[in-house]
Amino acid sequence: MTNEELLPATRRALTHRIATAQTEGRAPSLVAAVVRGGELVWTGSRTSVDGHGPDENVQYRIGSITKTFTAVLVMRLRDEGVLDLADPLEKHLPGTGVGEVTIAELLSHRGGLAAETPGQWWERSPASLRPELSDVLGEQPFKHPVGRRFHYSNPGYTLLGSLIEALRGAPWEDVLRREVLEPLGLNRTSGQPMAPSAGGWAVHPWADVLLPEPVEDLGLMAPAGQLWSTTADLARFAVFLMRGDDRVLCLDSVREMKAPAAVAELGDTEQTYGLGVSIVRFSGGALIGHTGSLPGFVASLWTCEEDDVAAVVLANCTSGLPVATVAAELVRIVAEAEPRIPEPWRPLPEVDxxxxxxxxxxxxxxxxxxxxxxxxxxxxxxxxxxxxxxxxxxxxxxxxxxxxxxxxxxxxxxxxxxxxxxxxxxxxxxxxxTREPYDAKAPVPGGVDPEGWRGLA
The missing domain is CATH 2.40.128 (Lipocalin)
Known part of the structure; x- marks a missing residue:
């Protein structure tokens, strides 16, 4: 079915939402995009980057959305039979000191590892301070028993990146470009910024003034949050997350990534985590994707298969703008204003x-x-x-x-x-x-009383 353009009222509602978000969140700039039916159907932006209005091709840093890309590479290795998700890390990457953690536990943040690295704030300090995995993990890498609970871990995805490099024999970013970015046509997604790109800013909490944030190469931590991308590229990636692509990862494996593997917040069963993706359930469906942040940038990508809609929101501020909520609301605006028209029913061509x-x-x-x-x-x-x-x-x-x-x-x-x-x-x-409740002619375990069904006086 050919995808129709959004109605003018829907487009205005989307523009109004990002305009409100940029003003209230005090972001130097904000860009957004909506996908419907596998196509980019709307883009929007507010204010400017380098004196020009940003568009769908301006790069922003996407932080932890990078983790979803890393997870796709791991799933490719699994599909090729190079590893099993139940394998302990030690089997393929020996000598880390945390080798009992399984690959699936790392993907779903159930490895019990620390959320951050020891030492200086890794997002705002040189990668040269962490040249080895031991510098990333520290002397006490575990905060919880392995497999016991969800505990978001950036070092866990550093280990997955190192695992990819060990098994592919090439740098993580080179593998990512060859196996994911190029096949999907994500030509504006990269480890280092490419012009045009937005600068990252901190906005003073009590005054409308700015401070530039440093841009650090994350080194070993790159698989956890290094990437820069655009709304156009992330829109294509969103389509992949909804439909799969046999050149990269088949639909069944993508669906496996999106199956809940861990409760993301204790006491909140509506938010879970799969294998490299976040899952937020609501009445009638779920939002699946990831959020990201690094000093100077916030990002969110949500897909909703039930409505066949996805949204991306990127901004160049350290905090203050709830991108996850805004992206979710863009999905809702389209889904409610223009409900998905179902495909025509057709009989099967043949049946066994x-x-x-x-x-x-x-x-x-x-x-x-x-x-x-x-x-x-x-x-x-x-x-x-x-x-x-x-x-x-x-x-x-x-x-x-x-x-x-x-x-x-x-x-x-x-x-x-x-x-x-x-x-x-x-x-x-x-x-x-059985065709009948407790069918006496079938081998029901425990048998069926020979007197059959009866009343009770």
Missing amino acids: PSVLELTGPWHWGTSTQVLRLAADGAVQLGPLAGGGRGSRFRPNGDGTWTGLDGYYAGELLRAVRRPDGSVSHLDLGSFVF
Whole structure:
């Protein structure tokens, strides 16, 4: 479906929101972009950079959004079979002193490592102060037991960058450019600023005056926050995060990155973290992406698959402007003003009769479940009504399916047939699903009372 331009009222609402944000947040400049249907449909900016109005091609530093790029490189190594996410770091990067931490724990900030490096504030000091990983980790690198809780860690992503360099035999940024930036056409994303670029500023909290922030090369810490980018490039990256790209990472692996792996804030189950991405759930969907900040810059990228909308906001101030909130509100403005028009329903071109006969109601104990056939050959199994366990399953080509998400992620679903070929029941992770509640003709664990269902006087 061809993407239509946003309506004038929607465009004005977007402009009004960033104008308010720039004024109230007192940012020297702000740029923003919105993606819908896989295309860049709106850009906006406020004030100037070097005397000119910034546009979608002006670079800003994006801080920790860099971590999502680093995570993509790690997932590529996994997909190639070079590593497993369950591998301890020591297997591939020996001698760090924290080698028991797994790669998945580093990606999801569950490694128990410190949030920052020891010594001077690393974002405002030379990388020459941290020439070795031991300088990044310090003498006491752990703040929590490994795997016990979410604790955001910049050194953790330094380790992942070093892991990439060790396995690829090339600098992290070179690998990133070759394997991600060039295939996706992100030609204005780089480790060092390229003109035109915005300067970073600190805004005095009690006066409308500015102080320039230093621009440091982060050295070993680069995989945690080094990159500079533009709203146009990050808009393309947002499309990749929603749709995948087989040249970089297939859609199933991108979806794996976006599955919750850790509760990001204790007591707040609506905010979680996947493998290199933040996840903020709301009624009817989720925002998935990342925020970033370095002295002089704040950044946010959010995608919303349910509405097929993404937004990017970049500004050149150290603090004061809530970019994550502003980007989320840009998504909301478009989603509410111009709700997504669904694709036309079309019947399947063909269907396997042996799969079709499995569709419809099943019973797990007394709970009614429904198995549905999806257009891509997958099946979905979940409660007939209300909440409860449910998952989507991909076909394995041998009459079985593997769970992709939810409670049954990774579990095997198979139809058990009688000698005459008729279906007896579904077997899923030791659970027996029958056509009738506690079907006496099926091998229900524990058996079924021979007197059957009855009333109670």
